[in-house]
């Protein structure tokens with residue numbers, strides 16, 4: 001495998017507390033050297049890439065992605081999903097088990113791992129279900145799933161309502177040293193809610209999904225993490241109360257953690273009422289980086305690309321999520337990339353499936369809302385995409401230490417670009433951010449020492 005020397009970039013490796021303008025030398029698929037002696041170690045025939053003005057960091061990890069295999073390949077495949085991830089700067093993704101059939105047995109885990117190795121262009125880690133068929137009634141074979149190679153268990157898309165069953169799942173997970181990831185939704189409180197319960201749901205006449213529907217399960221998970229000692233990770237947090245609960249529990253040393261997605265800390269429920277309502281108020285306070293181009297981006301009310309689960313919430317909730325990210329309460333950033341076909345989304349709001357794609361926009365939106373607004377230093381943002389998810393899931397990833405796999409992301413934090421629908425590498429196009437001017441973009445994505453995507457190569461049509 002070719003040797004590659006990246007010279008003159010801002011190398012940020014939070015796992016080693018490194019933030020310096022220096023060089024990175026990669027050979028045989030591993031990180032060989034970082035620092036001033038990297039150039040000395042590189043043989044004369046090594047490929048050299050000048051990355052001055054760019055950030056070089058451990059390959060980004062997204063621990064919450066729906067790749068839709070097996071069974072839903074009209075929405076996404078391992079090939080298209082990993083291509084979208086590479087384009088977004090990601091070298092590893094963790095896929096969710098709510099496929100058809102669900103990933104609730106060792107055979108399906110083996111199938112996905114084998115297919116991902118053949119068809120994926122980046123690393124794919126697999127999660128297994130908590131309950132058989134994600135039905136919440138009977139535990140999945142957690143030990144068998146672990147032996148088959150899952151990195152966590154989750155019923156994402158669903159939520160185990162039976163607290164005793166969840167307790168048993170946590171006890172098994174702890175025995176097998178697996179984190180439990182949970183989509184926090186109390187079915188009795190949420191019923192068939194389709195958007196945040198508040199002013200806009202009343203105005204629009206849509207059924208509400210109250211914040212308490214999430215907070216109740218976050219509180220349940222804190223108690224069960226405390227009771228069982230299992231690591232519980234609360235997925236895609238959207239509500240202010242969830243952040244407060246997590247903050248308090250972490251202070252007491254409870255093994256609980258959380259993640260947030262860019263749509264929840266960028267948009268609000270006003271977006272469901274259409275662009276004029278959003279830009280008039282909540283959109284105005286987005287951030288100072290927001291250009292006039294974004295303000296002219298229009299969409300109608302009831303646009304189903306603003307329907308997700310949990311839903312977009314109030315400006316107060318959005319602020320609380322940002323605060324939670326800034327003070328370290330929420331350690332992980334992810335997309336909840338959830339592709340759906342056009343024909344599925346092009347229906348009345350009530351009937352559309354929840355979710356949006358996100359792999360190609362999450363780095364930019366996170367930079368815009370957290371780093372460009374000076375809420376979070378750049379190394380802290382990179383930690384939420386690298387070392388933090390790697391530690392949570394015990395992945396040997398997320399660092400530029402010598403000897404580590406040469407998964408590296410090179411990005412330009414200041415590049416301004418417009419996300420175009422025609423340009424997405426995902427098989428689906430359900431995304432609310434088309435036409436938005438974004439700031440920050442991946443330039444080169446390297447997996448195991450191999451360049452799997454680069455802006456330059458994409459600019460030249462094959």
Ligand SMILES: [Zn+2]
Nearest residue numbers: 156157183309
């Ligand atoms: Zn979910």
